Amino acid sequence: MNPASVSIALAGSGGAGVLTSGNALLEAAAQAGWYAYLSRSAGPQIRGGESVTMLRICNDPVESPDDTFEILMAIDWRNFERFAAEIPLADNALVLGDADTGPPPGFLTALPVRYHELPLKRTASGIAQGRPNMLALGVLAELIGIPLQTITDMLNRLLQTKGQVALDAGVSCVTAGMELAQKKLPAVQRLPAPAPRSPGERLLITGNEATGLGAVRGGVRFVAAYPITPATEILEWLAPSVDKAGGTLVQAEDELASINQIIGASFGGTPALTATSGPGMALMLESIGLAVAAEIPIVVVDVMRNGPSTGIPTKSEQADLGMALYGLHGDAPHLVLAPTSVADCLFTTQWAVHLAEALQVPAIVLSDQSLGQSRAVIERPADLTFMARRETPASVSDGYQRYALTASGVSPMAIPGMAGGQYTADGLEHSPVGTPSGSAADHAEQLHKRQQKLSGFNYGRHWADIEGKGDTAVITWGSTTGPVREALARRKAAGHTTRLIAVRLLAPAQPASLGDALAGVERVLIVEQCHGQQFYRYLRAHYELPGEVRTFCKPGPLPIRPCDVLTQIEDWL
Amino acid sequence: MDTEGTTAALAARDYKSSVKPVWCPGCGDFSVLSALTKALAEMQLPPEQVAVISGIGCSSRIPAYLNTYGFHGVHGRALPLGVGLKVARPELTVLVSGGDGDGFSIGGNHFLHACRRNVDITYIVMDNQVYGMTKGQASPTTAPDWSLSKLTPEGPGINPFYPLVIALASGANFIARASTSDPNGTARMLVEAIRHPGFSFVQILSPCVTFQPEQRDWKKLVRPAPVAATSDPAKAARRLMTDDNLFVGILYQGSREPFQPRLENRLEHPTELEEQFAV
Numbered sequence: 001m002n003p004a005s006v007s008i009a010l011a012g013s014g015g016a017g018v019l020t021s022g023n024a025l026l027e028a029a030a031q032a033g034w035y036a037y038l039s040r041s042a043g044p045q046i047r048g049g050e051s052v053t054m055l056r057i058c059n060d061p062v063e064s065p066d067d068t069f070e071i072l073m074a075i076d077w078r079n080f081e082r083f084a085a086e087i088p089l090a091d092n093a094l095v096l097g098d099a100d101t102g103p104p105p106g107f108l109t110a111l112p113v114r115y116h117e118l119p120l121k122r123t124a125s126g127i128a129q130g131r132p133n134m135l136a137l138g139v140l141a142e143l144i145g146i147p148l149q150t151i152t153d154m155l156n157r158l159l160q161t162k163g164q165v166a167l168d169a170g171v172s173c174v175t176a177g178m179e180l181a182q183k184k185l186p187a188v189q190r191l192p193a194p195a196p197r198s199p200g201e202r203l204l205i206t207g208n209e210a211t212g213l214g215a216v217r218g219g220v221r222f223v224a225a226y227p228i229t230p231a232t233e234i235l236e237w238l239a240p241s242v243d244k245a246g247g248t249l250v251q252a253e254d255e256l257a258s259i260n261q262i263i264g265a266s267f268g269g270t271p272a273l274t275a276t277s278g279p280g281m282a283l284m285l286e287s288i289g290l291a292v293a294a295e296i297p298i299v300v301v302d303v304m305r306n307g308p309s310t311g312i313p314t315k316s317e318q319a320d321l322g323m324a325l326y327g328l329h330g331d332a333p334h335l336v337l338a339p340t341s342v343a344d345c346l347f348t349t350q351w352a353v354h355l356a357e358a359l360q361v362p363a364i365v366l367s368d369q370s371l372g373q374s375r376a377v378i379e380r381p382a383d384l385t386f387m388a389r390r391e392t393p394a395s396v397s398d399g400y401q402r403y404a405l406t407a408s409g410v411s412p413m414a415i416p417g418m419a420g421g422q423y424t425a426d427g428l429e430h431s432p433v434g435t436p437s438g439s440a441a442d443h444a445e446q447l448h449k450r451q452q453k454l455s456g457f458n459y460g461r462h463w464a465d466i467e468g469k470g471d472t473a474v475i476t477w478g479s480t481t482g483p484v485r486e487a488l489a490r491r492k493a494a495g496h497t498t499r500l501i502a503v504r505l506l507a508p509a510q511p512a513s514l515g516d517a518l519a520g521v522e523r524v525l526i527v528e529q530c531h532g533q534q535f536y537r538y539l540r541a542h543y544e545l546p547g548e549v550r551t552f553c554k555p556g557p558l559p560i561r562p563c564d565v566l567t568q569i570e571d572w573l
Numbered sequence: 574m575d576t577e578g579t580t581a582a583l584a585a586r587d588y589k590s591s592v593k594p595v596w597c598p599g600c601g602d603f604s605v606l607s608a609l610t611k612a613l614a615e616m617q618l619p620p621e622q623v624a625v626i627s628g629i630g631c632s633s634r635i636p637a638y639l640n641t642y643g644f645h646g647v648h649g650r651a652l653p654l655g656v657g658l659k660v661a662r663p664e665l666t667v668l669v670s671g672g673d674g675d676g677f678s679i680g681g682n683h684f685l686h687a688c689r690r691n692v693d694i695t696y697i698v699m700d701n702q703v704y705g706m707t708k709g710q711a712s713p714t715t716a717p718d719w720s721l722s723k724l725t726p727e728g729p730g731i732n733p734f735y736p737l738v739i740a741l742a743s744g745a746n747f748i749a750r751a752s753t754s755d756p757n758g759t760a761r762m763l764v765e766a767i768r769h770p771g772f773s774f775v776q777i778l779s780p781c782v783t784f785q786p787e788q789r790d791w792k793k794l795v796r797p798a799p800v801a802a803t804s805d806p807a808k809a810a811r812r813l814m815t816d817d818n819l820f821v822g823i824l825y826q827g828s829r830e831p832f833q834p835r836l837e838n839r840l841e842h843p844t845e846l847e848e849q850f851a852v
Contacts, residue, residue: 030852031852197852200848200851200852201852202852203847203851203852204850204852205850213846213850216846221661221836222657222660222661224653224657241846243834244839244845244846245839245846246836246837246838246839247661248660248661248834248836250657250660252653252686253682253683253685253686254682256650256653256682256683257650257652257653257656257683257686259653260646260650260653261654261657262657263646263654264644264654264656264657264659264661265657265658265660265661265662266657267624267654267658268624268657268662268665269661269662270661270662272661286647287646287647287650289647290646294644294646377852380847416621416622416624416642416658416665417622417662417664417665419619419620419621420621421621422620422621422640422642422643423642424636424644424645425643425644425645426637426644426645427646427647428645435592435637436592436634436637436645
């Protein structure tokens with residue numbers, strides 16, 4: 001257990017409002033100056049299913065679930081067993097329930113935990129418009145040590161559109177909840193007070209929102225959308241935002257339309273993006289190949305969920321890697337990138353827009369449900385310089401060649417409206433001018449050109465996050481970076497150095513850079529949330545791995561926790 | 574687009590490229606190419622302000638034969654390419670073209686939704702009731718008893734698709750039928766279609782002399798629609814439902830407002846969007 005953080009799970013059935021209370025607690029903790037990370041687990045119900053909100057509050061930036069939870073509070077216990085595996089409890093954890101909504105499940109009270117009952121429902125019924133979830137908020141705020149004033153300020157903002165009665169009810173419930181905690185509960189060890197912060201220096205944001213923000217910052221001004229869990233929030237955030245930035249979002253009739261709409265918009269010179277999840281990206285693959293052949297820059301974000309097929313749509317997994325890398329027909333070099341944290345969703349998406357535009361190629365960004373739907377306090381990102389800048393011809397004349405063979409492989413791209421630049425973008429193989437060609441020489445030249453522009457480009461240091469030293473390295477990617485990073489920080493605190501390599505640029509592979517990063521390494525542990533070892537197989541296909549190699553490949557939906565990674569390393573060394 | 578200062582008016586030939594079509598001798602699509610270049614010349618549209626978008630099939634090869642911007646995409650997806658381009662670049666003239674298999678079978682869903690969405694583009698379908706590029710299979714507009722395909726030796730056996738009826742029901746703003754036997758009439762109709770705001774749909778009966786040789790007789794069978802264009806969908810529906818698919822003319826002209834989001838930057842500062850997340 002990390003003494004510098006506290007982990008809380010808040011459970012309840014449909015309509016109990018655990019997501020509302022969890023988010024309110026997250027906002028209050030952020031306002032008070034802490035860092036925090038909220039993830040959620042929901043059942044498949046459209047509205048009002050049982051759900052759990054999981055919150056971790058910390059003095060330092062945090063982007064991983066902890067090994068266990070110190071506090072579990074249930075507004076009620078209905079269907080709680082569905083989530084039990086996702087909420088490992090610490091020894092001596094505080095388990096809070098309301099006797100009026102039923103007893104806790106037997107397996108819980110059999111654990112070495114401290115169970116206490118709180119009359120949430122009864123107390124709420126004595127307050128006009130009182131709700132048990134707001135009492136729960138007060139109880140938890142008191143346990144953590146969030147001042148009433150911070151909660152009141154936050155409720156003022158949160159409930160300002162709901163009227164004075166709702167606000168009064170909220171404040172009364174929180175106050176009553178705090179009193180209940182003082183009277184009925186043992187004191188828990190509180191976090192040290194947060195460092196003072198200046199207002200606005202940090203952001204409270206979900207990975208999906210950060211992805212949208214990165215897209216707009218990179219210059220995306222056309223978005224096509226087809227709703228799919230768990231990517232929809234990217235599109236919903238972008239709808240008003242891209243419009244405000246002078247672009248637009250179109251809801252398409254299907255994913256085949258959304259991918260082709262963005263290709264059409266980008267052919268017209270407008271940086272364009274769509275976001276989807278595995279089933280949607282599978283439908284888009286044919287047209288991503290078109291964008292490779294016609295050299296049209298686009299960005300496709302895949303917020304991965306458990307597959308195959310419809311799988312478990314609301315839960316996280318890293319199993320679309322194979323599709324993103326190898327799903328295109330023909331030899332179709334393209335970019336595949338993956339953010340390594342909620343905060344990095346912003347950077348990686350912005351970088352993807354920049355790279356796609358610079359290289360006139362599709363970029364696939366692999367996020368996942370765990371990154372996309374988690375909400376975290378992050379440092380405000382710097383004004384990054386990565387922007388969409390597409391090479392266009394300075395002037396065009398009769399001899400213009402859209403697919404001219406250049407040293408870099410990138411050919412200046414005429415945009416409709418440029419007189420003299422008329423050409424036909426084509427999925428058919430073509431000559432440098434762009435006319436359809438079945439010639440072996442044209443095919444070989446254009447294949448080489450499309451490969452060369454990617455393999456010859458200098459991606460700089462952002463291809464991976466490389467941290468730490470030592471002769472043992474952990475290689476991972478995407479959302480599992482958070483728990484791996486925390487596991488290695490704990491090892492470091494215990495006096496052991498271990499190297500972290502979190503790969504951000506998955507395609508094209510960077511064997512020379514990884515070789516450098518692995519200099520002196522004798523043991524490599526590969527961590528991924530995928531039963532089929534897709535990342536391990538990818539590494540074996542493209543890289544030389546030194547010394548002994550082991551894998552820790554665990555499917556979703558249960559998250560990989562820091563202790564899982566630590567156990568793997570400690571059992572080995 | 575300001576064309577002042579250009580000395581000579583553009584002729585139809587100025588809209589043609591030097592690429593030689595892959596079409597069979599006698600193919601109706603040559604006549605469509607000719608009619609389209611005449612229409613563009615009639616409108617004096619600068620070639621760089623025009624984009625012709627297509628999918629896959631014989632007729633979908635048309636962009637490469639023009640001196641405009643073009644996009645030859647994947648099978649069935651020409652309409653979303655065109656919708657994305659037009660919405661992002663509303664000042665361009667965007668034409669989408671292709672065949673009956675591309676537009677009504679693999680791309681059928683996009684056809685319905687492009688009619689609904691009513692983006693200001695013109696969709697030209699060269700209908701020959703057959704897949705020509707794959708050597709003669711039944712398309713959605715093929716007669717049920719057409720038995721010349723190895724794939725359906727007894728005939729497709731299913732009811733043909735009536736694209737004009739479906740366009741009307743789906744909300745297209747302009748619906749017309751033309752025939753390659755009258756390239757000048759087709760050119761005039763294309764001018765009307767391009768000028769009409771919103772989604773305009775022109776079906777052009779374009780014989781496939783190789784796989785549907787009896788379509789050579791279309792030129793004797795087509796005749797002008799007996800009544801003028803209507804803006805009343807009920808009247809248009811009655812006419813189209815009793816149609817033998819060989820009347821040519823503008824059959825429906827609606828006045829629905831085209832779909833076009835305004836593209837106007839209202840951000841005062843580039844980092845403005847971040848402020849909603851600030852703590």
